[in-house]
Each structure stands twice: as structure tokens, then as C-alpha cells.
Amino acid sequence: MTKLMKTLFAASVALGALAGAAAAENMPKKIGYVVNYATHEWYQNVIKGMKDRAAQLGIELEVKDANLDVAKQVAGAEDFMAQGVDVLIITPVNEEGVVPLLRRAKAENMPLVLEGNPVKGMTTMVAICDYDTGYHAGVAAGQYAKEHLGGVAKVMNVGLPLLSATVLRSNGFMDGIKTEIPEATLVHDLDGGGNPDRALEVSSAALAQNADVNIIYGINDNSSLGGLQAWKAAGKSQDGLLVVGTGGEGLAFINAMETEPSYKIEAAMFPEKVGFTAVDAAVKVFNGEAVPEHIVSPTTPMIGADWKKYYSVEGTTRSINWDAVNGVKPADKCMKTAADLK
């Protein structure tokens, strides 16, 4: 296939694509995505968004899963380079752990896009602003507390100190809530491991130690739901309680918002949109276009039944409403990043 024909072919595919797509550019044939944890719902939705976008653009997308193993992540990227993909997208298991990988990719002129967290020596990264996400959810929670909880905010943070992203969310949430209720306090700062049973367990212990809590914040849906379940298991009424979740990656939060009276706010992070944006960024990097160091993928707090704007549910499948999600305007720059934690 000559280069001209390739261009023509790519262009014809792109013509059929959505408006706003990178039109008439050279399309990479194959993108390799090394994901840190493919079985997690969040990343399943990221992959879903990527696949949708790649299909629109006529690009082949292949995924390798590090399954939370840093060594396996490096191996996966190596394998992709050996296979000869055109662009690499990586969600680091740990952002420090892929520095040499970036160096090697650069040495081989392999275009590379990061998802999630910034890494020394990167070209570009597609990510939500974790701090901002937490912050805006905090602001919304503060407003809710003023209206419904008598202006009192005693927070139990079901956190995950393991990752800088999740620490930023927690910090943002507390900072946000304080803009509305300056005397808001953090009663418990927990490590819920990001998984539901651990979150349930530590929350139970914490609530027993001091139950003077009226807001439960979870750094992901598993954490907020674990906290809520601990509350319920302790035999407490949900009156006067607010639960705030983060992520909005599956059906769990929708189910909770429909059935649990206290589960009122969900900080949506639109993983599908992250995947979508990452593929677009990959195309740009492949073509050598200038890209910002941080391409922000939008987030927004969803309050009450807001989720229906962005998602529709049929049976056990959830589909994203692209028009609404593409309408959420991302910030140009994050308020705080991992660099600010040090």
C-alpha cells in the first residue's frame, strides 16, 4: 500500500467518524495499551471508550494487562514494542516504575501516551484532575450539608494512601467541603484498600471507635459503598447521613443512588471519555503534533438523579451518553497534582 493510498484510506475512515475527530490525519495502524488492572471496572470502561474510538478511526487496538504487577507492565510494553505497534498507551501501575520504559521507548522512537499519572520524561498524559474531582464533590457535599445536615460536616474518608491519585481526591474533597463549611472535620482517615470487603472492615472498626460521622467519602465506589455497608451493618439509620462516591464506573453507584437514601453525590470521572481522549491523543502524538503535557479529561459531581443525563441503563448494561459527556468542559489545568503532594 502506498503512502498516498494509506492516507486516503485513513481519511475515508475518518470521514465516517464523529465530528470533532482528528480528521484527515495519518492514522496509526495499531495502538498497544498496557493497562495496570484490566479486570477493574474503571479500566474496563476506559478500554471500552478506547475501543469505541479506535473503531471509529479504523485503528486496531490491542490491550495487555499488567494485573497490578509492575514487572509484568514493563514486560507488556516490551512485548508491544517487539510486536511493532505504532503508538503505546500506558496506565502505570506505579508512575515511578515506568521511567526507564519511557526512556527506552524514546530511544526507539516509539510514540507514547500516558493515562492517569504523570511520569518524568513523558510527552503527554491524558488524565482527569483527581484533586479537582474531589474538590468539586466536596463543594457539592458542603452545599448539601448546609441544606440537609444542619451545616455540620464530620467526614469519614475511606481512602487509599497507596496511590497519589486517590490521596489527591481525598485532599480535594476536604478542601472543597471547607469552602462551604469551614469547620468541617476529618474524623477518620482510613485505608480501605480500594476494595469493598477491606473498606467495610476498616469502616466498621472506625465507626465503632467514633460514630460521630455524618459524611462518608470514598475514593472509589467500592470504598464509599464499603463505608455505607459498614454504617448499615452497625444498625444505624441513614437519616442525616451523606455518602459521596467517586468514579461512577459501573452499575454499583447507580444501584446505590436509586436505593440508598443517603447516597446522594457521585463524582463522575467518565472512564469511557478518558479512553476516548487517550486514543485521540495517541493519533496526535503519532503525527508529531504538538500536544499539551496534560490533556485533561472532564469530571463532574452528579447529584441525585443527575446520572441519568450521562448514562442510560438497560438490564445489566450501561451505556454512555456521548453528547452529554462530550459537553462537560474539562479544566485547562488541574488545581493540584501529584507534584504538590511532595
Place this chain on the structure above:
Amino acid sequence: MPQSVSSLAAAPAGPSLLRRLARRNEIALLLSLLAVIAFFALASDTFLTTRNLTNVLGQAALPLVAGIGVAIVFISGEVDVSIGSLVAAIAIPLITIMNATESFALGVAGALALGLAVGVVNGYLAAYLGINSLIVTLGTLFILRGGVYLYTGQRAIPDDVMLESFFQLGNGRLFGVVPHPAVIAVILLIAFAYFLRHRPFGRQLYAVGGNPEVARLAGYNVRRVKFVAFVISALLATIAGILLASRLGSAVHVAGLGFEFQVVAAVVLGGVSLSGGVGSLAGMALGVLILQFVSNGLGMLNIATEWQLVITGGIIIAAVAFDELKRRRA
């Protein structure tokens, strides 16, 4: 004076060399490995390339190096599962010292010192105090991982000085072809295979694992032999950890999670018995390579993680069951 027996020497040839060879576990493993490679070579057009094959060797280097140590501990009749946390723990002194002194050698010395200390503790508790080694090393697995989290505050420690020598160790290639970790793994394999076969201490390891009572009567210091096995294992895990740290360019607190399972599975697959005294490093290496090639090949075929887990689990059960059936028939 008793007559010396050394005056008479005539080496008789073993009459059943071929038969003994055919009974060797390693032959079956080698055939399995070749079958795995042949399968993926046919199924994927990107599998059988120099680049990919050498990649896999580089990736296999870590479990290979740590596997030598685990195999030696198994052979001595004990178990070591602490290596998963150890590979993460030793990266802390390695990177912090390098950051502070800009010296690769000092960093490695610091890592080896920590590895040595862990080996000594494991060995002392298991060999001298006689606590079940699965419990001891499960305990140190927890303690080290918790310690890493406590010390780092669950943040990776970046390599700030970025020494070229350190980068090359895990990421460079000999003659631009063979990854350095693979070279190191092969050298260590040969050295330890020689050690196990041709040094009296190597034979003591087998004897102690095969029958500790007999070994004691033969004048071996059973506890010391087992103790040394734990120290060797910890030091080799340290080397694996250094290679990993170089590939990660940092001390990553979550590095090596589940590494102990991966290595133990490969070692057992390689025919090294959990009950001691049986097994070879060649078998262990083949076990590691089989699992690594399966993982790589399934990735090349774009098979999802969940299927990879199911297939790997199936392979382990099938292989060990096959080995057992063969042994029962023999």
C-alpha cells in the same frame, strides 16, 4: 593398617545411561517448552522473532534468579515465600543510597546488606529455632511488605541520579541483542548448577533435604546447611530485586506483589519437590521459561488476563499431576 581403597580405580560405565536419561524430568519439561514455543510460533506471527524471544528471556531473568534461591531452599527441605516482599524492600536502600552517594556500588552493597539480614533472620528462625519455614517466611513476607509501606509512606522512591550503569543493568542488551538480566541469570544458573552438583556443600543441601537424619549422621551440620540455604535465597532475591529496580528506575512499594507465588509455581512445575532433596536447577529454569513463554504467547494472541490465569492454573495442576502419575508408574 587398613588397606587403602584408593589404589584401585576403574570407572565403570553406567549400564543404563540412556534409560536413566529418559526417566529424567528435564527431558519432559524441555519437550513441553518446545511444544509451547512451536504452538505460539504457529499461532502468532510476531512470536518467533529474535526480539520477542530475547525479550522473554529478559523477563524470565527475574523469576530465574529468584527461582535458583527458592529451589535451593526447597532442595534443603524448607520453603521460602518471603521473596515477593524482599524484592521490593531491597530497592529502598539501593535507591536511597544511590540518590545520596551517586554510587552504584554502594547502593548495591546496601541492598545486599538488607537481603543478607533478611536471609539471616529467616534462616535463624527456621533452621536454628526450628519454626516451620512456611510460617516464618509468610511472616517475613507480611512484615517486609508492611515495613516497605511504613517506610515509604506508600510512595515509590524515584531514582534521582539516574546512573547510566544502573539503567543499563536491567534495560541494556549485550551486543545489542541479549538483555543484561538474561545474561546475569544464565551466569548465576551455571554457577549454582555447578555448585549444587560439584561442590560438597551443594551435595549437603540435597542430603539434608532428602534425609536430615542421615545427613546428621554423616556429620553434616543440618541447621547450618539450611540456614545457608535461606541466606542464599535472600541474596538471590536481592539480585532479582536489583534487576527489577533497574527496570523500574525506582523503589516501587508495590513491586513483587505475588512474585513468590509465581516463582514457587514455576519451581514446582520444574520438578523441584516441596518435600526436599529432589530437583535440579535445569528443571527449575525450564519451569520458569514454560510459564513465561505461555504468558508472553497468550499476550501475543491477545488473550485476556482472566483466561491467562485459568490456563496457567490448569497447566500447573496438569503438570504436577502428570509428574506424580509418572512417578507412581515408575
Place this chain on the structure above:
Amino acid sequence: MSLVSDRSQIVLLGILALLCIAISLAAPQFYTGANVIAILRQCALVLIVATGMTMLLVAAEVDLSVGASLAFTGCVGMDVTNRTGSLVLGTLAALAFAGGVGLFNGLVVTRLKVNSLIATIATMMMLQGGVYLYTREAVQNLHQIRAFTELGAGYVGGLPIPVLIAALIFIAGFVALRFTTFGRYLYAVGANGKAARLSGLRAERLKLVAFLATGLLVGVAGLILASLMNAGQPTAGRGFELTVIAAVILGGTSLSGGRGTLVGTLLGVLVLKVIDNGIIILRWNQDLQMVVPGVVIILATWLDLVRRRRDAR
């Protein structure tokens, strides 16, 4: 007869008392009813599975797949209840699944003669992969059957239902291990499998029963966990197997078979969970939740060893 009153349990009881007193002095909230119930509820899940695990270890086998099976079972139970609208069918499906896993482990170990440590690591991998093949995400509670929620969060006479279930299972297990021929045979099979076979015992079948029992108990625990989480969570149960085994070993059960008691296991579970809880109550760094149990297990095993060596003289 030393099957109940092993003196190692006095050591454990001492450790437990010491822990409780020390934590209560530092943080009086430890002794609140709410916290005691929280601890007991956490103990319940571990104890249910540890009851089966004790039987397995007594019979000189082990099952590392219980954590992965726990997660899978919850998904199956929730999914089948959703589909059929029947809690009975959901429960049966969960128990059948978990029992099936136990049976599979048992058959691989007794028929194919694969070392149970290796066999169940392999099963663990297969279940971890398999659960995602079964469901990509958490199985939500779509049926909203009240009894299902009660299973994890309900109370009877002031005691949480999971604690009552665990107590019943513990008592049944205790009686089975201590007072029945089945229990005595398990010890015999663990202590010397060949001697047991020569005495007319079906060693392999007894082991199979222990695997099956452990599997079924995982099913019970999986249902309770699903009820507590209000969802079938494929990501649940990570590391659960190690907690269970640690508790059993801490309770004085030997890894080499033939020795151990359920009373010890109960104490082991309590000690581990009190430590876990205490670290949060005292607001210590939660990373210590890995370090402290590691130290305690090594220490307790060593103390037990020292005591037995002294007794042997």
C-alpha cells in the same frame, strides 16, 4: 485426652487478654458494644472458613483457594437470586458452586495426588480468572429480598446474624472434630495416612470430605459477605486465604497434620481481628496491620514449639 485443652491455648488466651486490656486502656471505645459487635462480625467470616480449614490442616492438607472462591461464590449467589427471584435457589447455587470448588480441590489432591498447596494455588488462579469471565463487574442486588440483607446486617437477640451463624458452625465443627468418629479419623489420617488406611479408614474420602466441607463453608461466608456488601464483588477476598490460614496456625494447628483444635482456631481468629481492630481504634498507621500479624504468628509458633519441646522432656 488433649484434643481440647492444649496448653498452647492458655498462651493465646493470655495474649488475647493482654491485647484487650492494653487497647481498652489506651482507647476506651474498644469496649463499646458497637465495637465488640464490629469485631465479632469480622471474626464471623474468618471463623466460618477457618472451621473448615482447621479440619483440612488436621488432615494434613491446605486450601489456598478460599479467598478467590469467596468472591466468586458471592457473585454466583447474587446473580442466581437476581435471575430467579428466589433466595433459596440463590443460596443453593452459591453453596453448590463453593462446594463444587471444594470437591474439585479434593479430587485433584486425592485422585491426581497433586500437593494441595500447589493444587489450590492453581485453583486460586483459575477462580480469579474465572470470576471475571463470569461477570465483568460487581453483581448488584436487583432483587432487594429483605432476608438476604438480614443475612449479613440483621440481628437476633442483639447479636448479629453472621456471628450466630459462625457460632453454630463453630459448635458443629467443634463437636464433629472432638466427639465424632469422623473427627477422630481426620486426626488419624493427618497423623499417619498409611496407618489410617491399614486400619480400614478411607483416608482419601475423609480428605475429600474435609475439602468439601471447607468449600461449603466458603459458600456460607461468601453469601454473608455478598449480603454485607449488598453486591457480589469479584474483587473481594484478596488475601482472605492468608488471614484464615494465619488464624488457624496461630491457634496451634500443625501444618504437618494430626494436631490442632477448633478452640485454638477461635482464639487465633480473635487475636488477629482484635489486633486489626485495635490498630484502627488506636489510630495507628494501618500499614502495621501487615507487620503485627506477621510478628505475632512467628512468635506464637515459636512459643508453642518451645513449650512442646519442654513438655517432651
Place this chain on the structure above:
Amino acid sequence: MPADPALRPAAEAAAAPALEMRGIGKRFPGVIALEDVDLVLAPGKVHALMGENGAGKSTLIKIMAGVYGKDAGSIRIGGRETELRTPRDALAQGLKVVFQEIALIGEFTVAENIFLEQYPVGRAGSIDWKRIRGEAAALFARIGFDVDPAAKTGDLPISQQQMVEIARALAHEARIVVMDEPTSSLTPSEVALLFAVIRRLTALGIAVVYVSHKLDEVFEIADEVTVLRDGRHISTKPIGAHDHDSLIHDMIGRRIENLFPRSRGHHKGEVVLSVSNLSTDAKLKDVAFEARAGEVLGFFGLMGAGRTELAKAIVGFDPIRTGTIAIGGRPLKPHDTRTGVSLGIGLLSEDRKGEGLMLELPVQQNMSLAALENFSRAGFVEEGRERSAVQSFVDRFRVKTPSLAQPIKNLSGGNQQKVLIARWLMRGLKVIVVDEPTRGIDVGAKSEIFALLDRLAGEGLAVVMMTSEMPELLGLSDRILVMAGGRITAGFERDAATQEKILNAAIG
């Protein structure tokens, strides 16, 4: 059989003793194992060390081997005072102990096992494998021992492994060789070979300590004999100063009038065990026989004849290829001990530790294992009944144990064996198969075991006894079947059997 005088050293030089142990004492917590024991070995002599189990022989040997340290006394080797703190010390002093339990690594080759204690190393400390193979082959050739040095030790029959053990002592240029029950699993021809080797050793001036329960052997090979009892030195005499009775008297402090207290009045009943056409993959070929209630049926065979294999097949422990086994007319399901036991056949294994005892468990659990169902209702054990049944057996068999809760590992071999016999009697059997019932058991306890087996037959059981001990066979059996190469080669009524006929049939 008198020893060949040509092989005895002609003159006894008044050389210093090879080993002189004086006033040896050893105590374990709560037990005095040895008190003021002397043992003096002359070079070139075979010194028998005798005594019942528990007399202190093993402790003394272990002190010689450097396994135990002594608490009192002195040891001189070749006239020089010395301490034997570790096995290595003993070897370095030229003292080699061949233990009864095979001390070889099964996974190693025979040649490697020979050099286990001291690998010959070449340049740079590498093991010299060529030399190991060569020297092992040469050594075997010299003592007329036909085995491939490259064979895997674990693949050899026990008797050959025992010979390897003895060969190993030679390889170390030992000046003192201690043999602990060396013939317990040797065939008669191998015993002859062993004795030839011992004579060769003494001819070279090596002192040999020979520990055995077999009086005939001691009278054949020993020059002197030291008897221990209850940890004390009883006597040291030239062998010529003893006869059977005096030696036994020294050992047990009383005379045993008859080692085989056979009640002559066995009443043979009907056939309770009938085996026909029995073959297994491994060994047995077309074995057929019957055993009647009330008789002791003795099976004799050399090592490898298939006695143990037969025992394990007929109780359902091992799978069979063809054939039928019937107990009381009802067929036994092969490879299923459960139906075997419920039909009334059980095996007392030769391998007490491996296949009989639950070492860590109490006496009570060990004894009641097979009969637990008798003491249970609806699956629950009625411990009161169990305990009193166990207690009555302990009393009746005079099992020496501090309590029923005592872990059985703390009992002596004879008492352990009594517990295991009681295990079957509690169950109530029609046929009891006993395989080497007195292996590793001392003389006093032996006669008790014999009396027990005899009484069982008197009570109407069929006792099928597998043995390699001729006196035991002749002393106890009503009928004798001889095996060779997995087949039954001859059968004798007790009165028609002679040692020669039996051996001829056994050689096949």
C-alpha cells in the same frame, strides 16, 4: 556354625585397646540412660554388645557416633583421651557407626552414598566424581558385593542398601566399626557375605562392635560380649564363657524357659482366608493358599521373595491384577482396606513408624483407631467405653505407659507393638496378618509378642505370619509356606519342616 579359624587373627598382640570407654554416664530429663558403663575394644576382635531395648545400647552407640554427648566418663581411642562431640569427630577418629536404620540418601547413587561423609575433591575443591565411581566399584569388587555403583540407592532392595552401608564403613578407613543390628533385613547368603567381610575387617586389625538380638549370630561371630541392662554394665566375657541361657539371663535378669511358649493344643477350624490365583503388577505370581481359624500360618522367604507384597495385597492395601481373596467365604474388594477390615482381616505392618503408629497421638487414639466404630453411637464416640476398653488391653498386655494420654512415640518398640496388636484385637478379626512382628524388638518383649500371637490362634483367629527369622518361623508356625520370586514354592506341616528344606525352597 563355627567360624573359620583361618580368618581369625592368629596371635593377639597386647596392643592398646582400640577404644576404651570408662564410667560412661548419660541422663535425659527424668531418665538415667547410662550409668558407669565400661566398654573396651581390642583391635581385631568382634565385640558383641547385647541387651534388651532400653538397656542403653543405642545410647552408648550414639555416644560413640558423636550424636549424643556423654555426661560422665572418659573415652580413649588408640590410647589417647578424646571427646566425640559431633559425628564428624567420631569419623575423624576412625570410628564409624553403621546404624540399623538405613542411613543413605535414597536419591543419590550408591557410589555417592559411599562417600557422603567425605567427598574426594580435586582441583579447586570440585568433587572428583570419577574417583568416587572408581573407588566405589573397586570397593565392591573387593568385598564381593555385586551392585552397580551408579544405581540410584532408593531403587535397591533394603538388604542391598544395608550392604552399601557396611561397604561405606570400609571406605572411610575406619579402625573401629560399630554395626547396629546389621542383619535385620539380610538374607542368609547376605549374612554369610557380611560375616566374611567382618572377618576380613578383623584380620586387618579393625575392632568391630556387633549389636544384635540374634543369639545364634553372636555365638558365631563374636569374640567377646558385653551385656547392658537398665543402663548399667552387667558383664563382659569371652563368648566361650556363655551359653544361650546364660546370655539371656544376663540380658533380662532371669531365665526364659521357653522363648516360644507354644500351647500345643491349637484346634484347627474351618477355612477363613482363601486366596487364589493372586498376581500383582509388581511381584506376586499366581499365589494361592488357605488359612484356617486357630492356626498360625508362617510364610518364609528371602528378602524380595514377596512376603510383604503378599501381606499388603491380601488385606486390600495394594492393588492386585488378578485373583480372588475371600474372608470367611466372602470376597474382599481388592485395593480397599475398608471392606477388608469389615470382613475381618487386618495387617500388622513391618514398618511400625511408617504404617502403624500415629507418633504424635496418645496411646488411646492409637489403640482404638480400627475399633472406634464399636465405641460409637450415631457417629459419636463414647469416650468412657473407649477408655475402659483401652485400659483393659493396656492391663492385659502389660503395656508400659504412664497414661493413656501419653504420645505413643514415647513408648518402647515392644510396647508400641503391643498397642498395635491390641488395635486389631479390639476390632475383632478373623485373620490377622503380621509382617515381621518382632523386628527391632528386644528378647523379653519378643517372647511376650510370641505368646500373644499364640494365644490369638488359640482363641480361634487365623494368624498369618510373614517372617525372615527362622527360629520364629519354626517356633510358632503350625504350617509353613515358603515363597521365592513372588510365588509359593513349598508348603510344610510343622513337624515335617526342617531348616534345610525350608531354605532350599526359599532359594527357589
